[in-house]
Amino acid sequence: MKKIYLLKHTDPSYAATTDFIQGDPFNTLPARRCPACGGPVSMRPWAPPFRAELATWGKRFGDMAFGPGGDILISERFKDLWLKSGLIGLEGFEPVEIVKVVRRGKRFKDAPPAYFRVVAQPSQAAFDSVASGEQWLEPSSPRCEVCREGGNSKGWERIVLEEEPRENICTVRGFGEVLVDEHFKRFIEENGLLNCPLVPAEEAAHWF
Ligand SMILES: [Zn+2]
Incomplete structure (x- = not known):
């Protein structure tokens, strides 16, 4: 199995940490639905117009910027x-369209790069709840086998997948965060892309 990483939203070095919030008017599309149970399986995707306010925490703009929901901004170079x-x-x-920039770290002068909105595609691969050491607040009700949504998770010890995702960046069934593989990691390292912080899946414990 190829090596999997969690794409984190905050770079621990803060060198190029960049966040965004959607500007007004903030329109959304309906959430994606599970073909089996009909339940929502994504957050409501952002719809045009794509306007954003950026906040920087370091002294450079990131090649990725993270915001609420599943949308990611990438630089033109990325x-x-x-x-x-x-x-x-x-x-x-x-x-x-970048409508505002708030520099919370260094007050550097550069203008932001052109940014583009992307989302990670949903993969057919699924999160392995048992192998990941996931714990539940209460005994979980039977969940849909297709989307694996539902239940009240307390968190997990690590991220283990049932099968290898075909995609190099994706979300998987039963897990909301964005995952990437070793090819994605090499891509950002070889190109020196900033603010794409990764945590190895086996170390990506999270407790709510
Ligand atoms: Zn379902």
């Missing part, structure tokens, strides 16, 4: 390299 890379698992690539 986009151009990605589209040539042969890697798969991102969709969208719509231009985003």
Whole structure:
């Protein structure tokens, strides 16, 4: 199995940590639904117009910026390299109008790069709740075998998947966070892309 990493929202070094919030008007589309049980299996995706307010915490703009919901902003450099890379698992690539920049770290002068909105594609691969050491607040009610949604999770010791995702970046059934693989890691390292912090899946414990 290829090595899997959790894509974190905050770079521990804060060198190029960049966040965003959607600007007004903030429109959304309906959440994706599970084909088996009909329940929602995603947050409501952002719909045009794509306007965002950025906040930086270091002294440079990130090549990724994270916000509420599942949307991610990528820099134009990230986009151009990605589209040539042969890697798969991102969709969208719509231009985003930056309406405000708040520099919370260093007051550096550079203008932000052009940013594009992407989302990680849903994979057919599934989160292995038992092997991941997931614990539940109360005995979980029977969950849909297709989407694995529902139940009240207390957290997990690590991230283990039932099968290898085909995508290089994706979400998997039964797990809301974005995961990437070793090819994605090499892509960001070889290109020196900033603010794409990764945690090895076996170390990605999380308790709510
Ligand atoms: Zn379902």
